[in-house]
Amino acid sequence: MNAPQTIYLKDYAPPTWLVDTVDLDIAINDGFALVSARLAMRRNPDAAAGALLLDGEDLHLESIRIDGRPLGADEYAYSGDKLTITSVPDDFVLETVVRIEPDKNTQLSGLYRSKDGYFTQCEAQGFRRITFYPDRPDVMARFTCTLHADKSRFPVLLSNGNPVAQGDEDGGRHWAKWQDPFAKPAYLFACVAAKLEVVEDTYVTTSGRRVRCAVYVEPGKLDQCAHALAALKLSMKWDEDVFGLEMDLEHYMIVAVGDFNMGAMENKGLNIFNTKFVLARPDTATDTDYQNIDRVVAHEYFHNWTGNRVTCRDWFQLSLKEGLTVFRDQNFGMDVHSAGVTRIQEVRTLRAAQYPEDAGPMAHPIRPASYAEINNFYTATVYEKGAEVIRMIHTLIGKDAFRKGMDLYFARHDGQAVTCEDFVAAMQDASGLNLDQFQRWYNQAGTPKLIVRSSYDAAGKRYTLDVEQQYPATPYEERMTAEGNGIARGPYYMPLVLGLLDAKGNELPLRLAGEERVQGTQCTLSIRKDKQRFVFADVDAEPVPSLLRGFSAPVVLDYPYSNDELTHLMAFDSDAVNRWEAAQRLATGILLKGIAAPSVPADTWIPESYVEAMRRLLASAFTADGDPALVAEALVLPAETYLAEQMEVVEPDAIHLARLALRQHLAQALREPLLKAYHDLKVDRPYSPDSEQAGKRALRNVCLSYLAELGDEASHALVLAHYEQAANMTDTMAALAALANLDVPARHSVLDAFYARWKGEALVVDKWLQVQSTSRLPNTGSDVRALMAHEAFDIRNPNKVYALVRAFCAANPKHFHAADGSGYKLAADVILQLDPLNPQVASRIARTFDRWKKFDPARQAKAREQLERIKAQVGLSSDVAEVVGKALD
Numbered sequence: 040m041n042a043p044q045t046i047y048l049k050d051y052a053p054p055t056w057l058v059d060t061v062d063l064d065i066a067i068n069d070g071f072a073l074v075s076a077r078l079a080m081r082r083n084p085d086a087a088a089g090a091l092l093l094d095g096e097d098l099h100l101e102s103i104r105i106d107g108r109p110l111g112a113d114e115y116a117y118s119g120d121k122l123t124i125t126s127v128p129d130d131f132v133l134e135t136v137v138r139i140e141p142d143k144n145t146q147l148s149g150l151y152r153s154k155d156g157y158f159t160q161c162e163a164q165g166f167r168r169i170t171f172y173p174d175r176p177d178v179m180a181r182f183t184c185t186l187h188a189d190k191s192r193f194p195v196l197l198s199n200g201n202p203v204a205q206g207d208e209d210g211g212r213h214w215a216k217w218q219d220p221f222a223k224p225a226y227l228f229a230c231v232a233a234k235l236e237v238v239e240d241t242y243v244t245t246s247g248r249r250v251r252c253a254v255y256v257e258p259g260k261l262d263q264c265a266h267a268l269a270a271l272k273l274s275m276k277w278d279e280d281v282f283g284l285e286m287d288l289e290h291y292m293i294v295a296v297g298d299f300n301m302g303a304m305e306n307k308g309l310n311i312f313n314t315k316f317v318l319a320r321p322d323t324a325t326d327t328d329y330q331n332i333d334r335v336v337a338h339e340y341f342h343n344w345t346g347n348r349v350t351c352r353d354w355f356q357l358s359l360k361e362g363l364t365v366f367r368d369q370n371f372g373m374d375v376h377s378a379g380v381t382r383i384q385e386v387r388t389l390r391a392a393q394y395p396e397d398a399g400p401m402a403h404p405i406r407p408a409s410y411a412e413i414n415n416f417y418t419a420t421v422y423e424k425g426a427e428v429i430r431m432i433h434t435l436i437g438k439d440a441f442r443k444g445m446d447l448y449f450a451r452h453d454g455q456a457v458t459c460e461d462f463v464a465a466m467q468d469a470s471g472l473n474l475d476q477f478q479r480w481y482n483q484a485g486t487p488k489l490i491v492r493s494s495y496d497a498a499g500k501r502y503t504l505d506v507e508q509q510y511p512a513t514p515y516e517e518r519m520t521a522e523g524n525g526i527a528r529g530p531y532y533m534p535l536v537l538g539l540l541d542a543k544g545n546e547l548p549l550r551l552a553g554e555e556r557v558q559g560t561q562c563t564l565s566i567r568k569d570k571q572r573f574v575f576a577d578v579d580a581e582p583v584p585s586l587l588r589g590f591s592a593p594v595v596l597d598y599p600y601s602n603d604e605l606t607h608l609m610a611f612d613s614d615a616v617n618r619w620e621a622a623q624r625l626a627t628g629i630l631l632k633g634i635a636a637p638s639v640p641a642d643t644w645i646p647e648s649y650v651e652a653m654r655r656l657l658a659s660a661f662t663a664d665g666d667p668a669l670v671a672e673a674l675v676l677p678a679e680t681y682l683a684e685q686m687e688v689v690e691p692d693a694i695h696l697a698r699l700a701l702r703q704h705l706a707q708a709l710r711e712p713l714l715k716a717y718h719d720l721k722v723d724r725p726y727s728p729d730s731e732q733a734g735k736r737a738l739r740n741v742c743l744s745y746l747a748e749l750g751d752e753a754s755h756a757l758v759l760a761h762y763e764q765a766a767n768m769t770d771t772m773a774a775l776a777a778l779a780n781l782d783v784p785a786r787h788s789v790l791d792a793f794y795a796r797w798k799g800e801a802l803v804v805d806k807w808l809q810v811q812s813t814s815r816l817p818n819t820g821s822d823v824r825a826l827m828a829h830e831a832f833d834i835r836n837p838n839k840v841y842a843l844v845r846a847f848c849a850a851n852p853k854h855f856h857a858a859d860g861s862g863y864k865l866a867a868d869v870i871l872q873l874d875p876l877n878p879q880v881a882s883r884i885a886r887t888f889d890r891w892k893k894f895d896p897a898r899q900a901k902a903r904e905q906l907e908r909i910k911a912q913v914g915l916s917s918d919v920a921e922v923v924g925k926a927l928d
């Protein structure tokens with residue numbers, strides 16, 4: 040598969056054959072499973088004529104019948120992952136029996152074994168690895184599923200919908216039959232056969248439906264399920280309150296599995312989750328883990344409406360369900376935690392993961408028009424930028440019209456498989472706002488740049504903002520154009536939310552010249568053209584603009600802020616995102632100067648005013664309306680990877696040294712207030728992951744990480760004391776992460792003791808691997824190699840690979856980009872070893888090469904060497920081939 044085939048959105052055609060009902064019978068045996076499928080099929084009156092083509096991958100066909108009649112060998116052909124049957128009636132029942140080998144399914148797509156149980160993952164195209172089927176989301180059918188397995192080894196048998204019958208069989212086996220009342224695409228099918236324990240609760244919906252909520256986990260983990268179960272009930276309530284959407288089934292089950300490629304999966308009524316987003320106990324999970332559980336549980340639950348009741352017509356429309364569902368889980372997060380901090384974290388993730396993607400070889404619009412391997416498109420663009428696009432609609436039309444648009448979307452499309460246009464049309468029709476131009480967000484790739492310049496006319500008391508947008512073509516557009524599939528690019532339609540601050544930090548009332556209406560102290564400008572001018576009247580003195588509040592559009596904002604203006608915004612802006620953003624901009628400007636002058640002493644490029652601004656920032660956490668969580672976010676310097684994106688040619692060593700120098704400088708200058716804050720923020724109550732406690736811990740641990748930079752005996756002792764006194768995993772990991780960067784004897788003994796204590800908890804071992812792979816100490820590259828041979832590592836387990844290898848490549852730029860090429864070699868070695876086992880995970884590692892062309896010629900040569908080596912591999916998966924091929928183009 041060295042030259043993967045490209046699939047185009049423009050080639051979409053409706054399915055020739057539809058499936059009304061599916062009866063599956065899956066018998067799990069030692070070493071194999073027999074899958075009998077009975078499909079009631081008929082010709083689609085709305086599609087072109089054609090033979091019956093079914094998808095099937097790694098299936099061994101045992102028997103095939105149409106309307107009860109076995110087919111002769113010349114009546115069908117199975118090759119190239121397609122089963123073709125040339126002649127069928129317009130309406131018929133197809134029965135197949137296939138043999139599959141879930142124990143050998145290391146891809147974790149389809150039916151696979153994890154530890155002692157069997158689980159499924161069918162999105163995007165895993166169902167074809169279970170049985171022959173028209174495996175595309177616009178074929179929706181009603182499913183029943185009967186499972187058979189050994190009763191003592193697999194006492195729990197689950198599938199979608201409702202349990203309808205069960206019983207015992209000969210040989211110590213048992214069976215269970217499930218029926219899903221809702222028609223669904225095959226990617227939402229799931230089944231489980233395993234030894235699991237369960238915790239249950241009941242949720243009563245507004246209309247009085249009693250829903251059994253259940254979380255299934257491997258034996259011994261019941262004490263780690265409470266948070267996920269509570270998050271599920273909270274999500275159910277939230278979706279009723281905010282969108283009027285109720286749960287539609289009597290059973291809602293979450294099953295946690297330790298081997299899982301992604302975060303979780305929204306299978307109808309039977310979500311399957313990576314254990315990482317289910318299991319939590321104060322001594323095993325951090326505050327961040329608890330928050331991630333809330334978000335992922337909510338995300339999968341929200342999919343029941345945005346994804347399952349209304350699904351995607353084809354995989355190009357993935358953002359229809361993912362962007363919208365991320366938007367919904369983000370808003371849930373903003374409601375149940377702090378709105379400002381949650382939004383800041385989103386913006387940070389978007390800029391850290393999505394902006395580089397949009398600037399690299401894999402750039403694509405949120406609704407790509409072509410792809411080679413769909414599994415490569417579960418991206419930050421489709422998910423996070425997709426959510427930003429929905430958020431812009433929300434901002435442009437307002438909350439009430441957005442709700443009406445959602446209602447209209449469900450009224451029109453419940454039970455259908457639809458497109459992104461259908462969603463935008465519902466929003467347009469409900470709001471009356473024309474969104475034609477807005478659709479460019481679905482079709483154009485790349486991060487637009489918004490250039491804003493201001494001028495002040497003192498005599499006329501007018502303040503003018505000139506806004507220009509730039510949206511240069513990406514490799515995606517170049518490729519499409521070269522293929523003759525180019526599109527005419529044009530300006531985006533986006534909301535620019537802003538306020539103006541006077542010299543005292545007060546927010547000015549805003550009135551656009553020529554308009555009567557005063558808009559309050561915040562307004563939303565409609566940006567539609569390449570260049571636009573906005574004039575504000577009655578402005579008594581030149582203000583400081585607070586632009587792009589709440590990060591109102593996913594753009595790069597270019598405005599020539601002075602350091603004084605930034606410190607002013609840091610102190611006074613009413614918008615939490617922009618207070619944080621001002622601190623980030625200030626630090627970025629200073630760091631870029633330091634990076635450009637690596638041999639100059641730090642105190643010559645670090646202005647005293649910056650240190651004072653940071654001092655005031657820290658102090659602000661302790662005022663009456665202070666928010667420690669927000670201060671913690673603002674105290675953290677921009678990441679090395681973020682700084683790299685701001686440079687023409689990346690210099691990883693200079694970035695690392697400058698950032699470290701600034702951290703050390705702040706630690707020295709603010710030692711006293713940091714220490715005082717560290718002591719004052721201690722939480723004495725029993726652990727709870729609530730925002731208030733978590734916020735205090737976050738700030739306290741940021742203080743600790745600065746203090747650890749002092750490098751003296753006292754600071755080392757502080758880190759060790761923090762580790763010893765930690766009463767929860769959040770504090771433990773804060774100390775361990777600091778210690779992992781210190782070349783002190785205690786480092787080894789503590790890491791060893793940590794492992795000895797936690798080697799039975801897989802998720803905690805992942806943390807142990809990750810603090811080591813992200814260490815800045817010189818030996819990290821060889822430590823990672825050594826850890827790959829450690830009993831704690833298992834290349835077949837995605838979480839282990841992500842913790843040790845992906846974290847090294849993506850979050851340790853100093854070592855991944857080591858000048859000798861050793862980091863690139865390590866990544867390539869892992870990719871080549873992993874590709875035959877699990878191409879999806881291998882491909883995700885390969886993505887860490889995305890930005891290789893931004894480095895100096897010597898590093899580029901080393902990276903190219905590894906990319907070429909991967910590309911040359913015989914039998915490379917389409918997943919890795921697409922990523923590496925695009926990188927080398």
Ligand code: ARG
Binds near residue numbers: 300305417
């Ligand atoms: N739909 C899932 C979610 O976002 C993700 C599943 C992705 N699976 C895959 N093989 N790419 O919740």
Ligand code: ZN
Binds near residue numbers: 361
């Ligand atoms: Zn999703």
